[in-house]
């Protein structure tokens with residue numbers, strides 16, 4: 001009984017810590033996102049998922065990829081970008097942030113997501 005009480009206290013403390021972490025964790029600002037990736041874990045070339053581009057950052061995304069996105073592939077979609085970012089922001093405590101501010105990454109059991117910031121040049125402090 002003593003042990004059970006201790007275990008319960010530890011569980012409650014851990015649950016509180018998780019809630020605290022969630023509350024204070026950084027969220028992704030969708031307005032800074034140039035493109036997002038959603039796919040199955042593994043290769044991120046696009047063979048296991050798709051990239052979606054924010055229309056306002058199309059030029060940036062084209063340069064970032066090296067060749068142009070086209071609307072006929074349905075790759076240019078703010079609706080899709082917003083949907084993925086909202087999904088990622090549901091797990092703020094699990095987001096991994098690149099040190100240079102280039103992207104935020106989320107890995108769930110069966111899916112990985114990545115949000116690439118189009119304005120990272122302005123975030124990186126140049127020497």
Ligand SMILES: [Zn+2]
Nearest residue numbers: 043045046047
């Ligand atoms: Zn691949």
